[in-house]
Amino acid sequence: MQIGYKRRPGSYGGKPSIVVDNTLARQFDVDAPDRAWVTDITYIRTQEGFAYLAVVIDLFSRRVIGWSLQSRQTTDVVLQALLMAVWRRKPKSKVLVHSDQGSQFTSIDWAAFLKHHNLEHSMSRRGNCHDNAVAESFFNLLKRERIRRRTYRTREEARKDVFDYIEMFYNPKREHVRNGMLSPVEFERQQEM
Numbered sequence: 789m790q791i792g793y794k795r796r797p798g799s800y801g802g803k804p805s806i807v808v809d810n811t812l813a814r815q816f817d818v819d820a821p822d823r824a825w826v827t828d829i830t831y832i833r834t835q836e837g838f839a840y841l842a843v844v845i846d847l848f849s850r851r852v853i854g855w856s857l858q859s860r861q862t863t864d865v866v867l868q869a870l871l872m873a874v875w876r877r878k879p880k881s882k883v884l885v886h887s888d889q890g891s892q893f894t895s896i897d898w899a900a901f902l903k904h905h906n907l908e909h910s911m912s913r914r915g916n917c918h919d920n921a922v923a924e925s926f927f928n929l930l931k932r933e934r935i936r937r938r939t940y941r942t943r944e945e946a947r948k949d950v951f952d953y954i955e956m957f958y959n960p961k962r963e964h965v966r967n968g969m970l971s972p973v974e975f976e977r978q979q980e981m
Contacts, residue, residue, distance in 0.1 A: 805894035811910035812886040816922050817966075821848040821976060822879040824910075826886045827869065827893070828923035829861060830931075832950070834940040841950060842869035842892075844885075845926055846877070849979075850964055851972030852926065852954045853877055857947045866892045867901055874905050886910040888920050929958070 818824045824847045831838045840861040844854035854873030858865040870885070885907045887893035893911065902909050912919030934953045940946040960973045967975035 805889075805891070806896065806899045807889060807894060808909045808911045810886075810913055810919055811884060811908065812919070814919060814921070816847055818847045821846055821979075822877050822881075822883050823848065824884040824886065825853065825873060826920055826923045827854075827866060828888060828920055828927065829866060829890065829892065830927045831861070832857070832935060832940065832946050833938070834943050834946050836941075836943050839940075839943040839946045840865050841927075841930075842866045843923065843926060843954075844869050844873040845922055846972075847922060849967060849972040849975045850922065850926070851959050851976060855950070855954055857943070857950055859943055861892070863892045863895045863897050866898065870901065870905075870907075874907075879906070882906050882908050884908045884910050886912070886920060888912045889914050926958075929962075 812824060812826075815824075825844050826847060827842065827844045829840055829842045831840055837859065839857050839859060841857045842855065842865045843852050845851065846853050853876050854869040854871070856865050856868035856872065858868070866887075883906075885902060887909070889911055892898060899909065901907075930950075930953060934949065940949065959971065961971050963969045963971060964975070970978065
């Protein structure tokens with residue numbers, strides 16, 4: 789893995805960015821849990837302003853294993869989602885974590901967190917959403933099935949609805965063709981048997 793520090797034009801505050809190779813290389817099908825995770829951020833409209841949702845998805849089952857919703861699109865929102873994923877899964881070996889080249893994922897804090905938790909970083913090529921298609925697909929489902937043209941009154945209302953979608957519907961009930969029409973939770977449960 790090649791890590792390079794460079795200043796990108798227009799980067800936040802002129803801080804150095806950490807850019808790494810696309811190790812995942814669109815290999816979205818993995819044969820076991822906690823081998824490769826993908827992560828990304830989207831926004832949700834509220835009357836208080838945008839809420840920013842970061843998710844971490846295990847490629848094995850397409851299960852959302854970490855998420856965070858905050859009022860600002862900072863590195864903290866992605867770190868909180870990844871912290872939840874690490875806390876929930878407690879991976880025994882190195883996990884590949886794939887993201888885009890957003891400023892949150894090119895920050896020194898993100899790189900330090902990955903290194904400290906034995907996680908290997910992979911990054912989409914600049915401006916190529918297809919390199920992170922699984923995360924983009926999840927956001928499409930969330931917006932189509934739950935949020936569709938909706939503006940929440942408050943960020944707290946949005947957080948409760950996102951919790952309900954992810955934890956009460958998507959993970960335990962939402963069937964996936966890739967999982968043989970099983971939900972992410974059921975797919976993982978059957979693989980453990």
